Amino acid sequence: MQKAKQQINEILSSSKNKSIVFFTGAGMSAESGVPVYRGEGGVWHEYDWEAFACQKAFDDNPQQVLDFHELRRESVLACQPHIGHNIISNIENNIKNVTIITQNIDGMHQRVGSENVIELHGSLWRMRCNQEGKVFEDISGKYKTRKCKCGAILRPDITWFEDMLNQQVLINAIKIIGNCDLFISIGTSAVVYPASELPIIAKNNGAYTIEINPELTMLSQMYDENLRVNASDALVGLFDEYRNK
Numbered sequence: 437m438q439k440a441k442q443q444i445n446e447i448l449s450s451s452k453n454k455s456i457v458f459f460t461g462a463g464m465s466a467e468s469g470v471p472v473y474r475g476e477g478g479v480w481h482e483y484d485w486e487a488f489a490c491q492k493a494f495d496d497n498p499q500q501v502l503d504f505h506e507l508r509r510e511s512v513l514a515c516q517p518h519i520g521h522n523i524i525s526n527i528e529n530n531i532k533n534v535t536i537i538t539q540n541i542d543g544m545h546q547r548v549g550s551e552n553v554i555e556l557h558g559s560l561w562r563m564r565c566n567q568e569g570k571v572f573e574d575i576s577g578k579y580k581t582r583k584c585k586c587g588a589i590l591r592p593d594i595t596w597f598e599d600m601l602n603q604q605v606l607i608n609a610i611k612i613i614g615n616c617d618l619f620i621s622i623g624t625s626a627v628v629y630p631a632s633e634l635p636i637i638a639k640n641n642g643a644y645t646i647e648i649n650p651e652l653t654m655l656s657q658m659y660d661e662n663l664r665v666n667a668s669d670a671l672v673g674l675f676d677e678y679r680n681k
């Protein structure tokens with residue numbers, strides 16, 4: 437931890453841009469009580485994604501899919517962001533070029549005031565009309581409406597299984613990652629493309645890379661530093677001075 441902290445301080449005092457990317461995954465929200473994907477307590481141990489989280493399931497039974505997502509929204513609303521989310525938001529408020537690139541769909545970063553958030557896999561809090569291509573924000577637990585004015589049933593604006601990522605969002609993320617000085621990955625198993633490529637892009641472009649994850653991942657060896665601790669402990673350890681800023 438000490439070595440990583442020293443490196444961070446050096447980067448922040450020497451680099452002109454001071455560009456930091458926090459790359460977060462389900463492990464970032466685990467301490468808030470939002471279940472991770474894989475591993476113990478993972479969402480897809482309990483539910484079959486083919487029935488709840490793909491376009492085909494939505495086409496076959498949209499109301500069942502929307503009921504499932506409504507449950508997820510209600511359970512996320514019952515969870516609270518933790519100190520780690522706050523620290524990242526405080527860093528964002530104090531350093532100019534901070535970007536959060538998240539695979540999470542839970543909106544936890546935004547709930548503590550983070551604004552510069554790129555959501556690679558969409559958001560539980562947006563609905564999309566596939567017919568008109570419009571996107572609507574809807575932040576309540578129960579959906580305000582399940583129907584677009586055009587009559588089509590709205591679907592969650594989330595990258596489901598077998599969906600393509602929004603290409604513009606991905607291009608934007610890659611551009612920022614390619615120019616960052618410090619890349620801190622938090623709580624992602626990074627097994628699925630393109631998430632698995634993003635830390636490599638940062639490293640190949642000269643960023644100092646840190647992985648925060650209590651467990652080894654496929655990419656662990658690639659990072660300059662591995663911190664085998666929880667997200668909140670690592671963020672407090674690395675950025676304690678931003679706790680109350």
Ligand code: NAD
Pocket residue numbers: 460461462463464465466467470471472473474475479539540541542543557622623624625626627648649650651653665666667668
């Ligand atoms: P993942 O479930 O594949 O991996 C989670 C990782 O977090 C694991 O490597 C685990 O060791 C680590 N982890 C667990 N607790 C941690 C903690 N306290 N601190 C730090 N790390 C911890 O998740 P992923 O890599 O994000 O990829 C899965 C996909 O699941 C993403 O596409 C995402 O859209 C979706 N997802 C999102 C949420 C959410 O929005 N909160 C939740 C579940 C799944």
